[in-house]
Every structure is written in C-alpha cells, then in structure tokens.
Amino acid sequence: MNNRYLFLLYLGCAALLICSCKKNAETSNPAPVTYSQVTTNTILKLEAPQKFADKDVLKWEMISAPSELYRLTSGTSSAAFFTAVNAGTYQLKVSSGDLADTLLVTVQQRARAAAGFTAKVFDYMPAPGQFVNEMPKYHPGDTYETMLAKADQELVGEDAGMVTLGSWGGYVVLGFDHTIVNVAGRRDFRIYGNTFGTPVGPSNAPFGGSSEPGIVMVAWDKNKNGKPDADEWYEIRGSASFSAEGESWYSTAVANNDVRTFRNYEMTYQRPVTETPAGTPENNVSISNYIRWTDNQGQTGYKAKNVFHAQSYYPAWVKDDKIVFNGVRLANNGLEENGQGTYYVRYAFRYGYVDNYPNAHDNSGIDIDWAIDKNGNPVTLPGIDFVKVYSGVSQENGWLGETSTEVGRGEDLHLLGVKIEN
Ligand SMILES: [Ca+2]
C-alpha cells in the first residue's frame, strides 16, 4: 500500500469517527455532570449551576437511586435538599425546559453509625399531674437542670424508660444524633407512650383504653449546630388537630364532653395552696379543688388530687407560683361508660399523636409529611433532627385522674428497618 492510499484511509477513518461522535452526541444525554458528596442521614443543599440563573422554574428529579430510603425536596426553586439513609451513588437531574444538568451525589457512610433511638433530651417541663415528681423522681435540691438530666437518662437509647408530661401543655424536647429522613410514602419515626386498650364494642368500633395523645412538633437543624435553637418548629397535623369531627367517637362524645379544638390555647396553672390532706386509697380522701387553672378562653377550674398519689402534682423544682403553657388543645376524648362514674375509656384519635395507640401499632408511626407551618400550610421537609411532644388533652377522668401524655423510647423507623406505609 503506498502513502497516498494510506492517507486516504486515514481521512476516511477520521471522517467516520467525527460522524459517529456527532451521532452519539445527538442520541445520548448531553447534560454536563456535577459531582457532590455527603454522609448518610445528613441534609445536602443542592444549588442549580450558574447557567440556570435566569430560569424561574426548575425541575429536580431523581434518575436512579440505590435505595428508596431518601428524600429530594425542592418545589421549583434554584435550590433543593437531598438526604439518604443508605450509602451509594444517586443520580439526580435538574432541568428547565431543554436545559438540563446531571448531578451525581455520592453518599458515604457516617464515620460513627447513627443511633436508631433518641440521643438527647434538650428540654423537659411537665404540667401538673399525678405522676409529676415521680416520673422522673424528684429529690429535694433538684433543679430544672438536674430534672432535665434525669429525663435524658430515662429517654436516651434502646432501653429507654418513661417520663410523664402531666396535664395539658407539659412537654419534652428530644433529639437524634442524625437527621431522620422523610421517606416519601412512609411513616418515619415513632415515640413510645404507655397506651393500652382494645377496639371497644363491635367491629370497626373506635380504639379505646388509655389514649392520652401528645401533640408532636418537629424541626431540622438548619443552622447545623446540633441544638434546637433558631430552627423553626413545625406541627405534625394529626387526625384531630383542627377538629375532632372526623373521629368515630365524636358523635358520642359531643353530648357529654367539651369536644372543641383550640388552635391558640394558653393555660396557666397555679401552685396548690395545700397538699393536705394527702389522700390514700385507705382513707379515700382526695382534693377536688387542688390546682387552680385559667385559660385564654375565659375558663377556669381545678385539677384534682386523687387518692392514689400523695406527692405534690406541681413540679417541685419550679420556683414560680404559676406555670404557663401554649399550643393546640384537642377535644376531650375520655368518656365515662357505665353511668356509675367508675369506667372511663379514653378513645384514640386516628393518627398523628404520641401515647395514643399502643407502641407496636402502625398508627403510632409519624409521617414527617404531615408537618404544617405556623399558618397551617403543609410543608415538605427533607428530614428532621428534633421532636417536641406536649400533652394535647385537658381532661379530668374521675378516679383515674387527669389525662397526661407519657413519653418513652424514640425510634427512627428507617434505621430500625420498620416499614409503615402511608
Ligand atoms: Ca415520610
């Protein structure tokens, strides 16, 4: 073969190569690729590349993921948030019309594995109640700080115990050592209570027993300092957070109970004037006008001291002579069922609360997608780091005493492999 033929052959090959390259470019994805990385259970903020700067509406999509336990939230803005439970490479796409970019996010395992259970208690302030000063136990000299440490001791980890939140408004603030991912279509976490009970009456009857619903608030550590400080709190909208009319027991309760729901409720409890006579089951002495309360609806009344718990129901470490709480007040869910004043059933709300269904029941699971902002509008959070629970019902139930939410172990359902679909 002489040089001239060789030259022509080269020319031909080069032309073929150019053609095939051009063809490839036309048929395969031409989008430039941006790389980023993050660790598991951590929220990554994704910013659209500069070329999208003049676009108002962006679309963020997951193209391929090694696991379905992730969340990508964005709306139509130039920033999106992404977080995943499992390590691997996630391929995302951001686009606006024909303009598109691929984003490859490498999710790496955290250096120290995330704990599936509550990792810290940040705040604890019960309202007066029959288990206050007992769960956790108060000893003379205890302060807010030492009682908080006791609550932390009770609630952290797999073998958590239980603390009482007392009457309406009493609260606890918990944290996890990682972000609980808000997986789409699934409930994400669960906080234990001590509810027991059964469906009452015929089939499809409401679940009843000792449901004492605690209202749930959530927050994510947006300023990444590990504390629930400047971060916005969102309410978990449960089945009766605006009205109890959808509950199956509502029509029965309406004749006997205050079934109103107050969205901006405030209650003030006064220090009791006397602790004596301290009741016992033997002497059957109780104090009906024990702790005076007033609310912002012009109502007033008393919390009673019953015969079973002789200690003070007012948090003994509180110096002030009154304690004020704010929040949502749910409908009274307790009904006396036998007409003798002896058989009280506290009916469960359908979903969205703590200490409302037994712990193992799916309805104890909370979906972060139920979160609403302070105006009641739904918000889509990628995940959360902090949970606040407060007693949601203000009711006295005869000899049983006041309704009080109790709080136990906290669980990240995804880390524990518990799948509760929504
Ligand atoms: Ca979810």
Ligand SMILES: [Ca+2]
């Ligand atoms: Ca913070």
Ligand SMILES: [Ca+2]
């Ligand atoms: Ca309880």
